[in-house]
Amino acid sequence: MKYVIGVDLGTSAVKILLVNQNGEVAQEVSKSYPLIIEKSGYSEQNPEEWVAKTTEGLAELVQAFEGDVKDIEGISFSGQMHGLVLLDEANQVLRNAILWNDTRTTKQCQEIYEVVGQEKLLEITKNPALEGFTLPKILWVKENEPETFKSASVFMLPKDYLRYRITGNIHMEYSDAAGTLMLNVSKREWSPEILHLFGIAPELCPPLVESHACVGTVTVEFAQATGLSEATQVFAGGADNACGAIGSGILSEGKTLCSIGTSGVVLSYEERNDLDFEGKVHYFNHGEENTYYTMGVTLAAGYSLSWFKDTFAKEEAFDQFLEGVDGVPAGSDGLLFTPYIVGERTPHADSTIRGSFIGMDAGHERKHFARAVLEGITFSLNESIEIFRNSGKTIDSIISIGGGAKNETWLQMQADIFNAKIEKLTSEQGPGMGAAMLAAYGCGWFTSLKECAQSFIQTSKTYHPIKENVEAYQKLFSIYQEVYTQTKVLNDQLKEFRR
Ligand SMILES: Nc1ncnc2c1ncn2[C@@H]1O[C@H](COP(=O)(O)OP(=O)(O)O)[C@@H](O)[C@H]1O
Numbered sequence: 001m002k003y004v005i006g007v008d009l010g011t012s013a014v015k016i017l018l019v020n021q022n023g024e025v026a027q028e029v030s031k032s033y034p035l036i037i038e039k040s041g042y043s044e045q046n047p048e049e050w051v052a053k054t055t056e057g058l059a060e061l062v063q064a065f066e067g068d069v070k071d072i073e074g075i076s077f078s079g080q081m082h083g084l085v086l087l088d089e090a091n092q093v094l095r096n097a098i099l100w101n102d103t104r105t106t107k108q109c110q111e112i113y114e115v116v117g118q119e120k121l122l123e124i125t126k127n128p129a130l131e132g133f134t135l136p137k138i139l140w141v142k143e144n145e146p147e148t149f150k151s152a153s154v155f156m157l158p159k160d161y162l163r164y165r166i167t168g169n170i171h172m173e174y175s176d177a178a179g180t181l182m183l184n185v186s187k188r189e190w191s192p193e194i195l196h197l198f199g200i201a202p203e204l205c206p207p208l209v210e211s212h213a214c215v216g217t218v219t220v221e222f223a224q225a226t227g228l229s230e231a232t233q234v235f236a237g238g239a240d241n242a243c244g245a246i247g248s249g250i251l252s253e254g255k256t257l258c259s260i261g262t263s264g265v266v267l268s269y270e271e272r273n274d275l276d277f278e279g280k281v282h283y284f285n286h287g288e289e290n291t292y293y294t295m296g297v298t299l300a301a302g303y304s305l306s307w308f309k310d311t312f313a314k315e316e317a318f319d320q321f322l323e324g325v326d327g328v329p330a331g332s333d334g335l336l337f338t339p340y341i342v343g344e345r346t347p348h349a350d351s352t353i354r355g356s357f358i359g360m361d362a363g364h365e366r367k368h369f370a371r372a373v374l375e376g377i378t379f380s381l382n383e384s385i386e387i388f389r390n391s392g393k394t395i396d397s398i399i400s401i402g403g404g405a406k407n408e409t410w411l412q413m414q415a416d417i418f419n420a421k422i423e424k425l426t427s428e429q430g431p432g433m434g435a436a437m438l439a440a441y442g443c444g445w446f447t448s449l450k451e452c453a454q455s456f457i458q459t460s461k462t463y464h465p466i467k468e469n470v471e472a473y474q475k476l477f478s479i480y481q482e483v484y485t486q487t488k489v490l491n492d493q494l495k496e497f498r499r
């Protein structure tokens with residue numbers, strides 16, 4: 001039996017899957033790492049930590065592997081998007097990576113609009129200037145840490161840096177490059193116009209390749225550190241959302257994905273690169289050649305739940321923490337939560353807004369708060385579904401993946417709030433599976449990703465909307481939508497008191 005490895009470099013952890021030729025997960029290893037939050041709105045990680053934890057995880061996986069290590073033919077990657085890693089001439093990391101959920105760059109986003117113009121920016125990059133994207137982060141470093149910027153010889157995204165450390169070769173692929181705001185998304189090239197306008201040398205941008213491209217083999221040192229064979233082929237991989245889509249079979253028009261990881265996304269496959277969503281949703285290159293996807297993003301989806309659990313019951317596992325939420329009625333007995341704990345992206349691109357619990361009552365217990373958090377996250381994702389439905393898409397069936405798909409009550413809640421059928425797959429690890437599929441396709445096991453998806457992906461359970469709950473949630477969703485407008489000014493006033 002032959003195998004491939006999919007590495008998902010997430011925000012909370014690196015998750016590694018060993019997948020066989022039938023698409024079965026033979027082994028699974030996960031190693032977590034922390035966020036570095038120096039100030040409100042900041043979010044960083046040390047790239048060395050990604051390399052150390054991936055090396056440790058792969059070594060554990062290889063040690064437990066009973067077959068011939070040469071049968072592990074390929075490895076590929078899925079990565080948290082947008083994070084800025086800067087390297088000097090000797091390819092040494094210059095500072096901590098500034099992550100996708102870091103919102104310190106509001107000023108730089110305004111500057112991008114002033115210099116490029118909103119219309120031109122949308123025409124070239126197909127996306128608005130959002131704090132999480134990479135170009136504003138580069139401009140922040142240029143302005144606030146000019147010595148670091150001067151020393152930078154290349155920028156990389158998280159999984160591309162990890163892959164560089166495994167192969168010694170520097171590349172970037174289209175699906176992740178799309179989230180930098182420097183790529184001409186439809187022409188699939190670095191935009192000379194954007195680079196010129198911001199004084200960014202073209203050499204700062206790595207060469208672009210396809211997600212399934214073989215970009216080298218494992219170095220002698222990395223093979224020694226992990227036990228992998230030096231012959232293991234390394235494939236470029238993709239942005240975590242592109243890989244999540246591949247790993248869930250979102251490879252044809254009409255398919256919709258809901259992924260609840262640290263962030264949450266609702267994603268739709270697009271064959272065309274010339275649709276106009278007016279920047280209301282992100283529009284990126286897929287990990288499948290010459291195709292695209294659109295998506296809305298909730299900045300703190302799983303993160304709202306993990307923040308709440310870690311603040312009030314750190315020692316408890318998620319399953320224990322969520323015990324009893326299924327017994328609380330839809331609407332949490334009048335308690336409503338908005339998940340804006342680090343700001344929001346879709347539909348309110350706002351780095352200042354913060355979360356709220358509305359309607360706290362003396363009768364509420366912890367389980368009401370826990371359910372309200374799950375409902376608030378799901379309402380936020382429903383705002384993206386509403387944008388898609390209003391654009392004319394039919395969304396009656398959704399594949400749900402990510403850590404959030406581990407909980408049955410949450411999956412039923414998604415069916416009830418989205419008013420759509422929810423499908424859970426045999427593995428909720430969509431991005432890791434997508435990465436493994438890119439390796440399988442790259443190794444030549446299949447003639448296309450679609451063919452690979454047919455053989456690798458299976459639905460394990462389906463959840464149907466429950467009429468009474470759908471009705472209750474429709475009313476609650478309208479109230480939820482009011483909270484943003486009603487709390488916006490209050491949050492602007494509270495900003496000066498934040499750390
Ligand atoms: N058993 C569980 N039940 C419900 N939610 C869970 C469970 N385990 C993890 N999660 C949620 O999933 C999130 C992590 O999802 P994951 O897909 O692993 O994230 P990432 O790719 O961002 O690292 C956590 O923040 C948490 O909210």
Ligand SMILES: O=C(CO)[C@@H](O)[C@H](O)COP(=O)(O)O
Pocket residue numbers: 010011012079080081082100101132179240241261262263264265282297
């Ligand atoms: O910023 C985005 C997408 O634009 C996020 O989706 C990141 O890609 C992080 O993903 P997770 O760690 O939550 O999976």
